[in-house]
Amino acid sequence: MHFKYSIHKVDKNSDCPKFFNKRIMEMIGVGHSTAKNPFRAAHEAASSALSRIKGQACHSCMVFSTVGYPQKTLLEEIKKEVGDVPMVGCSGSGVIAPSVADESNHCVAVLAMADPRIHLHTSGYPDVTGSSDAGRIVGEALGRNFRDDARCVLLFSCGLDTLVDDLVPEIEKNIGHELPIIGGLAADNLLRDKTYQYHDWEVYEGGISAALMSGDFDLITDVSHGCVPIGLEMEVTKVDANRVYEIDDRPVLDVMIECVGDGIVRDFGKAALHFCIGQQSDPDLIEYYDKYSIRYIAKLYPEDGSISLPVKMKKGDKIWLTRRDRDKMFAACHSSINKLQKKIEEKSPFLVLDINCVGRGKIVLADKEKNDLLSSFQTRLAPGIPWIGFFSYGEFCPVEKRNTFHNYTEVLALFVWR
Amino acid sequence: MENKEIGSQSTGSLLNQIKVLKDQVKKLTAGELHQYDLQLKLDSQLKTQEEIIKLGQKIQTLHSEKEIAELVTHALVESFEYEKALMLLLDESSGGLSLTGMDGYYEGQEYEHIESYFGDLAGMFENNGISGTIVQQELPVSVMGMDSRVLILCRVGQGDILGAIVFGNSRENISYHRAIEQEDFTLFETIQRITSTALENVLLYRQLNLEREGLRRARDNLRNLNDELEQIVQERTSELAESREEYRMLYLESERTSRKYRTLLDFTADPIVVYDNRGLPIYVNPAFVRVFGWESDDVQGRSIDFIPPGGEKDAESLDDLVARGDKISNYETKRLTKDGREMDVSISAAAHFDEKGAYAGSIYHLRDITEMKRIEGNLIRIQKLESIGLLAGGIAHDFNNILSGILMNTQMAQLKADRGDDISGSLKGIEKSTERAVKLTQQLLTFAKGGSPVKKIASIDKFTREVIEFVLHGSNLKCEFDVGDNLWAVEIDDGQMNQVIYNLIINAQQTMPDGGTIRIGMENVTLDEMPEGNKTQKAREDKFVRISIQDTGEGIPEKNLCKIFDPYFSTKDTGTGLGLATTYSIISKHNGYITVDSKVGVGSTFTIYLPASTKTLPHSDYKEEQGCPHEGKGSVLVMDDEEIIRDLLCEMIVGMGYRAEKAGHGHEALEMHMKAKHEGQPYDIVIMDLTIPGGMGGRETIAEIRKTDPDIRAIVSSGYSNDPIMADYKKYGFDGVLKKPFKIEDLQNMLNEISGITDSSK
Structure with missing residues (x-):
């Protein structure tokens, strides 16, 4: 926004x-x-x-x-x-x-x-x-x-x-x-x-x-900027404001474990530095900005596998998992x-x-x-x-x-x- | 159908590729996380290594334990990122740990109580033994604000403990600091090694500096000397020959002096022993060999076994005083010769020191005073006779008066009796005169004793007052007493001490022919209040009673002060020079000492220090017993060579209700005793005179009687009240004692007591 x-x-x-x-x-x-x-x-x-x-x-x-x-x-x-x-x-x-x-x-x-x-x-x-x-x-x-x-x-x-x-x-x-x-x-x-x-x-x-x-x-x-997407594009399927529950109809945590392993649960603080949620930027900003707006995961809720972000999301938003890229940075x-x-x-x-x-x-x-x-x-x-x-x-x-x-x-x- | 299969195969292939891709991403991300961990670890290790190197470099430049403690604790907090750190170093003076450096304690209350944990730390190291590093995670109780900590022991190699480093984190702030990890053990050991080495270096550096300083001083001195020498050489080249001659003369003089002292040592009549600082002899002079019998080779480097049994403590005290730097003069004691002979010696001793002023040993000068002691004993006896001679005139006068009183009263009684008048007044007068005679006799008896004091516990106040009252009786002198509170008792031979007080008072009296006031002071003093100069006395006693006798006479010239206690020294035409010598000897025998202060035209003060007794004065010293009239029962045998006394005694005993029989000597008494026993009417009590001229006395007689009648009650009676048997009568088989002359009340009390009527002793 x-x-x-x-x-x-x-x-x-x-x-x-x-x-x-x-x-x-x-x-x-x-x-x-x-x-x-x-x-x-x-x-x-x-x-x-x-x-x-x-x-x-x-x-x-x-x-x-x-x-x-x-x-x-x-x-x-x-x-x-x-x-x-x-x-x-x-x-x-x-x-x-x-x-x-x-x-x-x-x-x-x-x-x-x-x-x-x-x-x-x-x-x-x-x-x-x-x-x-x-x-x-x-x-x-x-x-x-x-x-x-x-x-x-x-x-x-x-x-x-x-x-x-x-x-x-x-x-x-x-x-x-x-x-x-x-x-x-x-x-x-x-x-x-x-x-x-x-x-x-x-x-x-x-x-x-x-x-x-x-x-x-x-x-x-x-x-x-300094992040690049990893894996395939995914879709937010269950969300309440900035609390994202499901991606591709699966709990966010499951998806993340599948993508990056269970390290994210063991040491969320550290893992969340490596992996963020990326959204495609507004097309009119891409020229001055970057293709992706990165959102870091503020909190992880292991009890229901959801995450919270500092910004709101909508159902149907297309997202990627992203990782930092030293060269790009x-x-x-x-x-x-x-x-x-x-x-x-x-x-x-x-x-x-x-x-x-x-x-x-x-x-x-x-x-x-x-x-x-x-x-x-x-x-x-x-x-x-x-x-x-x-x-x-x-x-x-x-x-x-x-x-x-x-x-x-x-x-x-x-x-x-x- | 075929297309469907193809589509299905393509989808399957795509899904497969996605799966492969996902796996690759997963591996990649796992690798990145791992790389991150490694990166952090590497950064941390690099930082640690850098900090260790910095610490190692910096610590080498420090020259004090405090700087090291501050650097290490600072590094532990600031560089190695532990929350708190302390360094405690061994305090050489107290032997405990003292806080030398700390960091990480920011708020007052956190480090207010640090001191209270020192004991705990010391204990932990004691229990932990030698290894030197303790890692404690999750302490149950926060200690010095730490919930997890490391304790490092700093030592010289594997040897002496130098101190301890303690560092760690609080539970509250653990997230912000480096965790206490077992895997950091290498770091701990490195810190331990670096710090221990630095501390050890400081010690060595300090030592080196001292040596260097010494060398520098020596070099400076040498340079100064060289400069001076050069100057002297330049200035006095022309006088060189003369100087050379002077130097030669000085050298010869020095040699002569050395030889002189050597000769002095070799030819002095008194034994001299030089000890080293371990107390072993390194030199004995020929006189020592001659007097004590040990050859020089026998004793050199070995201890000399010449302390008599029981004198070891005394000798040790003496050694301690000398080692402390005190000088000992004329300390009288005993030593054994090689052949075991006991010898009276007077010891003078002092320490000797090396060129740096350190204690190097002691020099003992031992003078054989055995002969002198013997002469002294004689002197006392001679002086006693002299005293008696001096007293004789006055005593004869007193006795004449007393006898006149008795005679006149007796005659008056006879006249009154002839007239039928009441004679009790005259009889009372006779009794009074007799009591005076008794007192006078007792005082005279005290002068009859000599030799070693037979000491009894006494109140020096009462004793001194009685003697002075007696001596100054009828004189033109006034005596003022200033006596301190609760004066300690002393143990004295009353005869000898009587002589001392008498001598001093007579001296005072003679120095004030026109009358005046003698001031007597008596007070308790402790060791600290003792005047310097008689240190050996200090070694033995710690409490004294000080008696000072101050006159306002002509005083003693200073040149005579050091000689007044010498035998035969007198400034008086009629004096024998034995009075004060005897006084000195008696006081010495009482383990006390005497000093004199005098100023011509002002007066003299003689001060006596007598060791206080640990015993308390017997009750009887304060209160006289009262007679208790009683009707006696039983039979009494009286043995006395004096018929008058024998008859009177029997008459008194019969008057008290007993039966009484008499014997003139021991044999007669024994016969009568055997006879009565044989007849079945044995005597219940015997009263025996101690001394029967030409016959068996009381001591032998009671010993015989006891053989057949061990239960008989016996009383010894004598005019020799200072006879040892009178003092220790029970030891000789008697149950009671009667000192002649005695009053009828004394006899009554004794019989009551011995009959068990007023039993106070059995």
């Missing part, structure tokens, strides 16, 4: 000199830590971020962390460093920072913003099980604080219980303005137990956090970087938000390979620029002016001064 919005075009004739970005860069800082001690980690990450803004007052903040830390303690300690400023973020299965893509149980990344030309208004809701209500409440809150220079919505929602088809339209509708939604579904290092969302230093468990980001900048995004990444380079032309972004599917991390690449690849992208696209993100259970990124939900993709959002 896709949602339309009007994108703010990059002014290709902007004469903003490159050194300007350099100056601004020093007013936005990213720091990270892999210390196991939450106090030490908070201090390291926050003070590192603050050191890059060189003592200027931080006015808003973004935090991504893995779930090994006591979350509340971690945030309290970061808050002590950066101050009680508006904050948004969530837990991930890893964090991304300059030259680092860490998927350990203990890593945290902090973005501190001091530039007065950026404004962040946050909102959140602690329970996303009723995704429509949550979307409406958050959307209304953001709408009430809408500014003319609003550029995008940052959205971080629970990766286990969010029903995107109910959540996103409500947000869009209640903001009352078409804005691109960038973000992802919070993750928990494949434990599939609980995810956390951060809203103004509050920690939600299975909730939603969001922010309206305003300022004198443009947003340039791209999404890259690499090729798509490079292609995405090239596209982005073209889009920003001579400009340099002042911030990059990187939401990467957990299925594209260490599961595909060895740690060193992954970090080297990230470094190469960062060097090519935005050398030395604040870069932050996390490994997610789902990604939000517009495609052709439509807010789109993805799985198994990497979303790169480049923030460029106008």
Whole structure:
């Protein structure tokens, strides 16, 4: 499902000199830590971020962390460093920072913003099980604080219980303005137990956090894919919203076991990273997107062999089982970087938000390979620029002016001064 | 039909191909999952290896146990991804484990109680023996916030335990940390090896540093010396010849000094033994060989068996004091010669040290004082006579007064009796005078004793007061007492101690011819309050009673202070120089000691320290028994050589209701006893004088009587109240004792007691 919005075009004739970005860069800082001690980690990450803004007052903040830390303690300690400023973020299965893509149980990344030309208004809701209500409440809150220079919505929602088809339209509708939604579904290092969302230093468990980001900048995004179908096309034969019971008149679990073996039952968390459900994309998007929209399996119900997805399905939908494909992923990444380079032309972004599917991390690449690849992208696209993100259970990124939900993709959002 | 078959075959073929395809997909996906597992495992192993290498490299650069503990615990948490880690190292001083490094404990309450688990850990290692690694999964109770853990014992090789590493996870956070897996045993062993080696290296490094520091200092010293030497050489080249001569002279002087001391040791009359730090002799001088009989070769490197039986503890105490650095002076004790002869010796000893100042052994100087002791005994006796001589005038005066009282009262009684007047007043006067005479006699008797003290438990307060009262009777001196609470009892020979107090008081009196005040202080003191200088005493006793006698006389010049206890030293024209020497000797015999502080023009204070007794004072010391009139029954045989006493005694006994018969000596008493027994009327009680000049005394007589009549009750009576038989009468066959002179009440009490009427002793 896709949602339309009007994108703010990059002014290709902007004469903003490159050194300007350099100056601004020093007013936005990213720091990270892999210390196991939450106090030490908070201090390291926050003070590192603050050191890059060189003592200027931080006015808003973004935090991504893995779930090994006591979350509340971690945030309290970061808050002590950066101050009680508006904050948004969530837990991930890893964090991304300059030259680092860490998927350990203990890593945290902090973005501190001091530039007065950026404004962040946050909102959140602690329970996303009723995704429509949550979307409406958050959307209304953001709408009430809408500014003319609003550029995008940052959205971080629970990766286990969010029903995107109910959540996103409500947000869009209640903001009352078409804005691109960038973000992802919070993750928990494949434990599939609980995810956390951060809203103004509050920690939600299975909730939603969001922010309206305003300022004198443009947003340039791209999404890259990496999955291919396996086996034959199948048909959804029994479904209730996002709960799929049967495929080809057989319990989904039976079908999956037949296709991929009983490993999926033994270790669902791991197996679900390898195998997703693929749907054919809208024909008018294929050119800009991919032939398949991938849906990861959020939950497995062994008692009746059904699964739940983050989006709704209909009886008769044609689907494939898909698996990640390393070559395709690499090729798509490079292609995405090239596209982005073209889009920003001579400009340099002042911030990059990187939401990467957990299925594209260490599961595909060895740690060193992954970090080297990230470094190469960062060097090519935005050398030395604040870069932050996390490994997610789902990604939000517009495609052709439509807010789109993805799985198994990497979303790169480049923030460029106008 | 044919088409149908063909269609059916095609469908079948297609389904077959689909099946093959599905199987291939299945295998492919299974392979991918497996590859994923392997990839993760490989990543993990690589990371582990990298971290081990990093740890190994970093740990080598550390130089303290604390740094190592902090690095290892930090690595276990941050690099190897265990939740919590502790390192406990063996504390050399306490012998227990002490927390040296920790990581993973973030919230106060988690590590507040860590200390309480140390005992548990130590116990676990004790029980676990030597292997050094314990893997504990699913602990029933969370220990130090861990529900699963690994305990690693760090040791030097397979030897000394250096400490322990403990790390693990809580159940709550297990998902976020590296699981405790048996398959990681290699990792545990590697950590154990790396850490143990690093700790061992620290020990070696420290040792090396010490040695290096020593070498550096030596090198610096050498360099400094060289520099100095060079300077000296440069400055004094011209004086070289002279210096050389001076050096030669110094060398010769040094040689001479060495020879002198060697000669001194060789020719000194007193035995000297030099011991090593193990207590074995390394040198004995010729005097030792001469006095004790052992040849030098007999004792070198062996222990000398010259401690008399029972003196071992005393000798050990002495050795301990010397080893602690105390100097011993003139400690009197006994030693055995090679031929087993017991010898009185005065020991002076001190430790000797090596060039680093470490204890290297001891030097014992033993002076044979056997002869001196004998002379001292004589001195005491001589001095006693002198004292008696000095007292004689005063005593004669007192006795004359007493006798005058008796004589005059007797005459008055006769006159009154002739007139038919009441004579009880005169008789009372006679009794009073007699009591005074009794007291005086008892005091005189105490001066009649000498030699080894016959000690009895006593209250030094009461004793001292009585002596001083007696000595200062009629003098122009005042005496003030300052006595501490609950003064401990002492064990003294009252005769000898009487002599001590007498001597000191007389000295004080003589130094204050115009009168004045003598202050007597008495208090309890413990070992800590003892003055330095008589350490050997400390080794024996830990409680003392201190008696100080302070005068305000002319004082003793400092030059004389060290000599006043020497025999025959006196500054008085009429003095013999035996008084204080005797005093010193008596106090020594009581295992006490005496000191003196004096300042010319201010006065002198003599202080005596007497060991406190562990016994308590007998009740009778405080309370006199009261007589108990009673009508006696039975027969009593009285044996005494003095007719007057014999007759009076019989008269008194008859007056008490007994039958009484008398004998003049032992043989007569024996005959009478046999006769009475033969007649079937044996005596119930015998009272016997201890000493019968020229005849069989009480001791022999009762021994004979007991042979035929073991149940007879016997009382010994004597004017020699200090005779050992009087003190230990039961041992000699008597049932009671009467000290002459005694009062009728004393006789009555004794007869009552011995008859079983007021039995307090049988």
